[in-house]
Every structure is written in C-alpha cells, then in structure tokens.
Amino acid sequence: MDKSYLKRLSYLLFAPLLFVSVASAETGNAIPVPHEGWDHLWLEMMIDIVAIGIIFALVTIYLLVKYRRKNPNDIGEAKPMSALSVMGWVLIPAFVFIADDVYLGVKNMKHYLEFRRPPENSYTVSVDAYMWGYDITYPEGVITSNELRVPVGRPIKVNLTSRDVVHTLYIPDMRTKWDALPGKQMFLWFNPDKIGEHVMTCTEYCGMLHSGMHGKIIVMPEKEFAKWVEENKPKPQLQEPAPAKAPAQPQTEVKTEGGKI
Numbered sequence: 001m002d003k004s005y006l007k008r009l010s011y012l013l014f015a016p017l018l019f020v021s022v023a024s025a026e027t028g029n030a031i032p033v034p035h036e037g038w039d040h041l042w043l044e045m046m047i048d049i050v051a052i053g054i055i056f057a058l059v060t061i062y063l064l065v066k067y068r069r070k071n072p073n074d075i076g077e078a079k080p081m082s083a084l085s086v087m088g089w090v091l092i093p094a095f096v097f098i099a100d101d102v103y104l105g106v107k108n109m110k111h112y113l114e115f116r117r118p119p120e121n122s123y124t125v126s127v128d129a130y131m132w133g134y135d136i137t138y139p140e141g142v143i144t145s146n147e148l149r150v151p152v153g154r155p156i157k158v159n160l161t162s163r164d165v166v167h168t169l170y171i172p173d174m175r176t177k178w179d180a181l182p183g184k185q186m187f188l189w190f191n192p193d194k195i196g197e198h199v200m201t202c203t204e205y206c207g208m209l210h211s212g213m214h215g216k217i218i219v220m221p222e223k224e225f226a227k228w229v230e231e232n233k234p235k236p237q238l239q240e241p242a243p244a245k246a247p248a249q250p251q252t253e254v255k256t257e258g259g260k261i
C-alpha cells in the first residue's frame with residue numbers, strides 16, 4: 001500500500017486525540033461548577049449523536065438510491081473492491097465513533113474527578129439520613145431537619161451517613177447523588193452558584209414512607225446565611241453564680257453548766 005497514504009491516515013487518526021487532550025486540560029484555578037459541566041457534556045453528547053446519525057443516514061439514503069434496482073430484470077453484481085477502499089469503509093466510520101467516544105469519555109472522567117474532589121474551602125455539613133428524613137448538622141452547632149441552608153457561591157461538602165437502612169441524597173438541580181449507608185461515612189459536594197431553592201430527595205426505596213423522604217436546599221446570600229447561623233446556633237448556657245462561701249466562724253467557747261467542754 002502507498003506509504004504516503006498510510007501516513008495521511010495516521011494523521012487523521014491521531015489529530016482528534018490531540019484535540020481530546022487539549023479539551024481536557026485544566027482551565028485555571030476557578031472553583032468548578034459540576035452541574036454546569038454535566039449539562040454541557042450531555043448537550044455535547046446529544047449534538048454528536050444527532051450529527052453522526054444525520055451523516056450516516058444521508059450516506060445510507062444516497063447508497064440506497066444510487067444502487068436501487070431500476071428494472072425488474074436487474075441482477076446485482078458484486079464489484080471487487082480494492083484493499084484501500086475496504087480499509088476506508090471499515091476504518092473511517094469506526095474511527096468517527098471511537099474518536100467521539102474517547103473525547104466524551106475523557107470529559108466524563110474530568111467531571112467525575114471534580115465531582116469526587118471537594119475544593120479546600122468547602123463549607124462542610126453533616127447529613128444523617130433516617131426513615132424518613134434528613135437531619136443536618138452545621139459546623140456551628142445548628143441542627144435542622146429536611147432543610148439545608150447554604151451560602152451562595154461557596155462549595156458545599158456534605159458528609160453523609162445513615163442511622164438505619166440504605167438511603168440516598170439526590171439533588172437533581174446540582175446533578176449529584178450519593179448513597180447514605182449505615183455505619184459508613186460517604187460524601188458529596190456541590191457548588192450552589194445561584195440564590196434559590198432546590199429539591200433534595202431519597203432515591204433508594206427505604207420503606208413505607210420512602211416517597212415522603214425529601215426536603216429542600218435553600219441557597220442564600222452569604223450575609224443572610226451568616227445571620228441565620230448566628231440566630232440559630234446554640235446559645236451558651238448561662239451558669240448560675242456559685243453560692244458564696246460562708247465566712248469562717250471564729251471559734252467560740254461553748255459553756256455548759258459543768259464548765260468548759
């Protein structure tokens with residue numbers, strides 16, 4: 001086979017791999033927003049599938065029309081193909097699929113690694129799942145049930161466990177979900193980048209009232225959140241003053257009828 005053809009084919013095969021590595025390079029130190037990344041990846045996947053589907057459909061339609069039987073007596077004849085055209089027909093379509101899969105797979109892995117690596121300045125809360133709700137403990141000592149309040153723009157790490165059976169903490173708007181297992185500490189994190197409310201819910205069937213096991217996440221401006229924490233954190237107990245010690249009595253002599261004791 002012509003060597004220059006093979007050389008050109010190898011460029012064609014490896015160029016997208018270079019593109020993949022550039023696409024997956026880190027883009028700076030900004031805190032990632034995983035839910036935007038997942039949405040972007042989903043959109044890209046849909047566009048790729050549609051584009052590839054249209055290209056393949058057009059080629060198929062073209063071949064069907066070009067090689068259709070034009071009169072009832074036509075008998076098809078198989079024209080021998082050159083080795084080059086056989087390789088082209090096999091390798092090019094396969095390569096289009098594989099290159100796209102590799103590209104999407106690398107981006108998927110990048111988002112997954114972000115999703116499992118909470119940023120260092122995360123605000124950390126503990127969530128205890130139980131039949132059928134969530135208890136949330138904040139680092140300042142505030143405890144809430146089925147309502148997680150968080151400051152906007154700060155990554156939130158959730159330490160997750162369960163008191164009884166297997167549950168899940170699923171936050172659809174944040175594109176994140178993890179199991180809460182009894183006796184085990186799990187975690188997830190998300191970046192609430194806009195003020196608003198979001199649903200959190202259990203997606204692991206956990207008994208009679210599983211469908212009622214949900215709550216909300218309230219993303220608040222930072223100052224309002226700090227005020228809320230201040231108002232709700234446990235107040236230090238006022239200690240009653242210790243009773244003053246009775247002054248030492250001067251020793252007196254007790255006299256009895258019989259004289260001194």
Ligand SMILES: [Cu+2]
Binds near residue numbers: 132166168206
């Ligand atoms: Cu549950």
